[in-house]
Amino acid sequence: MSQDTYIKLWADTQRELDAMLQREREEFLQPQEDRDKVRKMLATAYVQYLEMFRRLEASHDHLIHQQKRAAVRQVLDGVMGRILEIKREMVTLESCECHSMDGILMELQHVPEDIEIPIPKYFVKENLRTLQEREQYLQEILLNAGLLEEEPVTAMTLEEGIKVIQVAERARQGRARAAFMRRIYLEEKRQSRKREKKRGKNPDLAATCIQKVWRGYCQRKKTEKLREEEMVFLGMSLPPDVEARSVLQKANVLQGEVQEREEFSFRYELREAEGSHIKETLQDQITQCFIECRHITGRFPDYPPEKTGGSKAIFIEKHPEQVAEELAAKMEAEKTEETKKEDNKPAKAKKPQKPVKQVVDEGWKMGPSNFLSILEEGSSQYQVFWENRDNKSDFLQDHDPELIKRVEREEVEEEIRVQVDEVMQEKLLEVKQAVDGEIGPLGKKTGKGDKGKKKTGGKKKIAELERDLTPDRTIDSLFQELAEEGLLIPVKNVNLSDYIGYYDCVKNMLRGTGAQPVPSIPEVRQLVALYGILPLGSQIVHENAPLVKSLLLAGPAGVGKKMLVHAICTEAGANLFSITPSNIAGKYPGRDALIMMLHMILKVGKELQPSVVWIGDTERMFAKGASKGEDEVNFKRLAKLLPQFLRAVKPKDRVLLVGTTRRPFVANLGPFCKVYQKIILIPKPDYLTRFALWKHYILLGGGALTKLVNLNCLAQVSDGFTQGHIVDVVHTVLTELRLLQMARKPLKTAEFVTSLARHDPVYREEEEAFQAWYAKTPLGKAWSAAQAAKEAGKGKKKGKKGKKGKEKK
Incomplete structure (x- = not known):
């Protein structure tokens, strides 16, 4: 598709987003008492935001204009964050990670595949070169350490060698024969020209030849033009000018002229042309503000320090009207304090009456959002710069100088403001000393108010993992040590879409029967994308969205927990650190060594973020009973350090702790649930998924x-x-042998059934153990309490109806 298609897609999505924001202001900010209505509102908004997310991601991926991509990127991050916020509200309201969306999908005319979470391609594409270099460096380290075996070079058999030589020799002979025949053809042509020169040239034959060539050329052009007009009329191709433009854009992309264009800067021109005017304007504004403040307060204000923004704080906080309001408020506050003191003196003998608590149920109300302001700002920028823009004249998809100047003008103003602040601060001190006789903070005099100030206490205690225990070591050396110790492992190239599974409509219909909901495989993909991939891929989303530092994948052996861990790293472009008990056994013994290990992982993970720290068989660290052996003691120590590790991860650090377990019921539930914020229970595959898996892997295996x-x-x-x-x-x-025999001996069902009989299935007792364990987790308890409250409410309603019926009788 052409660029115009994606620009139109962006425009349509922006209009839908504006309507959605208007609806949020009207509905979500009002308290709601009907829980069913709230569920429907949230589910509808969730599906609609996902549709916008999918369209914006397609536009961002295909647009070439860098400034347009930046505008789409801002809105795209905002929509991602808003989806995570709505998901949090849905989980809080229903006390469950699985939601029944069938009714909403039917109402909005969508299919279940429409609520799949799309993964933005820019997560990996923008850092592709860095990721490739890092992967190559890791492989070199592992090869040098002997931890990675090189692929063996298979020796060629005698028959294969003879075949290769024969193919090469036949190709050489064919090229020689073609060259020989070409020489013969050119010699015959040369001889025929000599004979024609001797006979003399015939003007009629020459004219006929020219006419034939010209008429053929004209007819071909006419036919080509008619064909193009017919294809354009049918809508099967673009007009010639649009097609030429798209071809030029594709060529620019292939050559890197658009994607890696130099950053144009007009800062020097702006500084030369507008610098003096900006400087004079700022000085006049600051001087006028000081004079007006002195006229109202009777003294010049103190110059704000750089931490508060310098002269910016003057215009934000020191307007004359605001100063008058602040003084009036201070006077009223002092009067009220004096009256309170006078009223409280005689009233000490009386016992104060305890105020009666009034419980007011305002109903459900949407929590505050960090992304609505981002979406509104992106919408306003689109309306100002891009909505009415003529895109047809922009053939090269080049930069817009005015947009660059607008951004850089603010940066130039900030640079000049810093210089003006230094000059004006000195002038203010001189004027204060000359007019009011005051000495500023640079002098020796101090105000009376300084006496009442108390010195703050000692320094805040810094946690062990937040201190820099390796100040003299580089990131490369720590990276190499972690790789050589086997803690930093290569990521398998697995996408989230490779985790095959389909929606089970029967299970969705039975969710309202009161059974503990277990997510289906598509819902597992959604939860992994929401809690793992999206926050790791976008810095803005990770800093402002509901923070998830740890994730637990629980399920029987073989359901794909390890595959999902590698899928998170592949989709987000993250490093993978493994502190699985079997991997760290015999390494870093003792508490101090464990702290050093976690510190190195945290330091490298933050520097080369995003990063995933994986703990396989994590239940071994939280096992019940006394520990046996040094390794078990080390695992218990590591479990006690994990909460400290999570506290050291800040919102700006894209580091995620992922645990996998196949026997969570053997661990202590309390500390287990304190470490892992989100728990995803992974089920065994259903009938439709098993059908697809058999078909996919048989074809994949040849x-x-x-x-x-x-x-x-x-x-x-x-x-x-x-x-x-x-x-x-x-x-x-x-x-290999069976694949060679397949032509004369086709595959049969019995072959797979015989091999399958050697494995043990997941029995019902194990499934029930997982469900019973999940019911004891905080979210499972909340869901059980909500179900009990619902049943109690239904019983009360039935009782009231029965009483009314008896009274009527």
């Missing part, structure tokens, strides 16, 4: 599907088995 392979039967027989079991069975059956 197998051919015939009538002898009954996928329906395989999906039915493999009920209770996980994705890992299916992958293992396919790899076991589709060996």
Whole structure:
């Protein structure tokens, strides 16, 4: 599609976003008492924001104009953050991570695939070169340390070598024969020209030849033009000028002339042309403000320090009208304090009456948002700069000088303001000393108010992991040590979409029956994207969205927990640190060594963010009972240090702690849930997912599907088995020898069933143990309490109806 298509898509999305913001101001800011109405409002807004998110991501990915991409990027980050805020409200309201969206999707005419979370491509694309260099550096370290084996070079057999030589020799002979035939052709042509020269030239033949060539050329042009007009009329191609423009843009992208264009700067020109005018204007404004403040207060104000913004604070806080209001407020406050003191003196003998608490249920109200202001600012910028812009004349998709000047003019003003502040501060001190006889903060005199000031206490105690324990070491040396110790591991290239699974409509219909909701596989993908990928990929989203520092993936063995960890790192472009108990066994013994290990991981992870710290089999660190052996003691120490590790992660640090467990019920629940903020329970695959998995992995392994392979039967027989079991069975059956025999001996269903029988499925008792454990978590308890409250409310309503019926009788 052309650039005009994505510009129109951006414009349509902006109009929808403006309507959505207007609706939020009208509905979400008003208290609501009907919980069902609130659920519907939130679910509708969630689906609509996801649709805008998908369109904005497509526009941002395909637009070439850098300033337009920056404008779309601002709104895109705002929409991502707003989705996370609405998700938090939905979880708080329903006390559950899974929501029934079928009714909303039908009402909005959407399909379940429309609520999949799109992953912005700029997460990886903008840092692709850095990520590739870092991956190559990590591989070099692992190869030098002997932790990574090079791919063995397979020796060529004698038959393969003869075949290669034969192909090369035949190609050489073909090229030689073609060159020889070309020489013969040119020689014959040369001889024919000599013969024509001897005979003499015929003017009629020459004219006929010219006419033939010219008429053919004209007819071809006419035919080509008619064909283009017909294709444009049918809507199957673009007009020639638009097509030429798109071709030019594609060429620019391929050559890097647009994506890696130099940053144009007009700062020097602005400083030369407008610098003196800006300086004089600032000095006049500051002087006028000082004079007006002295006229009202009777003295010159103190010059604000640089921490408060310098002269900016004067215009923000020291307007004459505001100064008068502040003085009046101070006088009233002093009077009220005096009256209170006088009233309290005789009233000490009387016992004060305890005020009666009034409980007012205002209903549900949307919490404060950090992203609505970002969305409103992006919408206003679009209306000012881009809404009425003529995009047809911008063939090269070049920069707009006025937009660059507007940004840089503010930077020039800030630079000049700093210089003006230094000059005006000295002038103010001189005027104060000459007029009022005061000496400023540079003098030796101090005001009376300084006597009452108390010195603050000692320095705030800094946590162990927040101190810099390695000030003399570089990030490269720490990176190398972590890689050599096996704590920094390479990421497998796995996308979140590779985690195959489909919606189970039957399970969604049964969610209202009172059973503990378990997320389906598509919902697992959504939760992983919302809590893991989106905050790690965007700095603005991570700083302003509801902060999630830790995530736990719990489920039976083989459901894809490790695959999801690698998918988070792949989609967000993150480093992967592994402090799995089996990985750190025998390394960094003792508490001080563990603190040093966590400090190095935290320092490298913050410097090279985003980063994921993975703890596999995390239940071993929180196991019940006394620890046996030095390794178990070390694991328990690490579990006690994890809360301190999470406190050291600030909103600006894109570092996520991810734990995976297949036996969470053997761990102490209290400290376990304190470490992990979000818990995602991963189920075994359903029938439709198993059908898709069998088909996908058989084809991926090189197998051919015939009538002898009954996928329906395989999906039915493999009920209770996980994705890992299916992958293992396919790899076991589709060996190299079996693939060679497939032409004369097709695959059969019995081969897979026989191999599947060697594995143990996930029994119902294990599923019930997971559900019982999840019911004891904070969110599970909240959901149970909400269900009990609902049942109690229904019982009261039924009781009232019964009493009314008896009274009527």
